[in-house]
Amino acid sequence: MVWFSYHGGHSGEFCDHAASSLQEVVEAAIDRGFTHYGLSEHCPRYREQDLYPGEERLGTEGLIRAFDGYVTRAFALRDAYAGQIELLIGFETEKLPPERWLEAMRLLKSAHAFDYVVGSVHDIDGRWIDYSPQDTRRLAEDLGGTEAMQLAYFRSVTDMVEQLRPDVVAHLDLVRKFEPAGFAFSARVAKEIERLLEAIKAHDGVIDVNCAAARNGYGPVYPLPQILSRAREMDIPVTFGDDSHGVKTVGVGLDLSRQAVCAAGYTQVSYLTRDKGWQRADIADVQPGRVG
Template identity: 60%
Template sequence: MSWFSFHGGHSGQFCAHAKGTLREVVERAIALGFTHYGLSEHAPRFRDVDLYPGEEALGTTGLERAFQAYVAEAIALRSEYGDRIELLIGFETETLPPVIWPDTMRRLREENPFDYMVGSVHDIDGRWVDFSRAETERLKADLGGPEALHLAWFQQMTAMVEALRPEVVGHIDLIRKFEPRGFAFGPRALLAAERLLEAVRATGGVLDLNCAPVRNGYGAAYPQPALLDMAERMGVGVTLGDDSHGPETVGVGLEASLAAAATAGYRSIQCLSAKRGWETVPIERVSRP
């Protein structure tokens, strides 16, 4: 049996909105029987205006130092625990700074010995979409309403996938985080989502089946059933992501992600190995021990 996650592993040691140490995250993954576990710390921000809430004291220089310390610690932990778990070391992208983010994210990847990259978007034109309901509503109004917001989101996601070609494409419908249960994208947004999925398929990526919404009370796992059904019909692969932000959330909710894949008709889940690349695992072989 296999049990894995490739989006998460954030820790309070290197992420201001997470908890615990990276070692505690890894030890928790081992205790829970993970066979593979991906660490994907957030890319640093390079402008003060782009700092996450709580990062002001660190500043951009401190974030860059913390990111390099994360890489060093992850490598050391992979060596220490290599006989008990396969740790994959990656990072989670931003589309920041605006305009120059493709070169900035590519540089981070080229300068570090990463196994993979989680391609994520958390902003539209430098404005956060997932930190505050009020802030997201202001952005929605400024762009011209819900449809305009959703179109801008999927366009940004598509641009990120085409520019960076990430192995894992993170929470493709994060933009619905503050929408009510039962929310559905409109026809134009679904067409934009289809173009995104075409880009994922063309670049060889797989979707992050992300259980954070289930764990945090924001609804179904990302992507929502309508998008996951579309992805399955298009032949886009999926993998599991716990989006953990500390040892206490390692693996929490992943069963919901697995159930969502089965409901959408998936018969296999993709698992990443540093030596062998993506491996197709029959869904009945994916289970928490």
């Protein structure tokens, strides 16, 4: 049996909007039957205007120091718990600062011996799409409407995939976070999603089936069923992400990710190993192992 997540492992030790220590997160993953667990802390943000509300006390230099601390701690924990769980060490990207994001992410990637990179986009030209419904609504209004915002988002994610080529593409349709139940993208937006899926396929990406949306009351898991079904038709591999931000959310909701993958017609799920790279496991074999 294998049980895994490659998007999450955030901790209050190194992320201001998370909780718990990184060691506590790792120990929770062991207790909850994970065989493989990815730590993908948020990368630093390098402009004051990109700080989340409340991070002003840290500043950009504080975020950089916190990330460096994460890297040191994560690799130490990988070695310390090697006999109990296989930890994969990575980071989650931003497309920030807008004018030099690619250079910043490439430099960060090359600075350490990371096992993988989670490609995330949380903004459009430096404005958050997922922080609050009010901010997202104002952004949509300024861009000419919800459809225009969604088109800009998917084009940005496609650009990120084509230029950075991350191992895992995170919460593919995050832009619909605050949409009502039963929401569906327009035909025009669906064409942009198709372009994104083609880019993921072309660059050997793996899609994060992320349970955070369902766990937090924002509709189905990311991505929506119709997107996941189309990815399956294109034979794009998928993996799991719990998007955990502390002990309380380690693994919580991944059963919904598993159900979504099955409903889309997948018979296998991909998981990353340090020695053999990406492997595929039959759905029947993807479930928690021993629970301490």
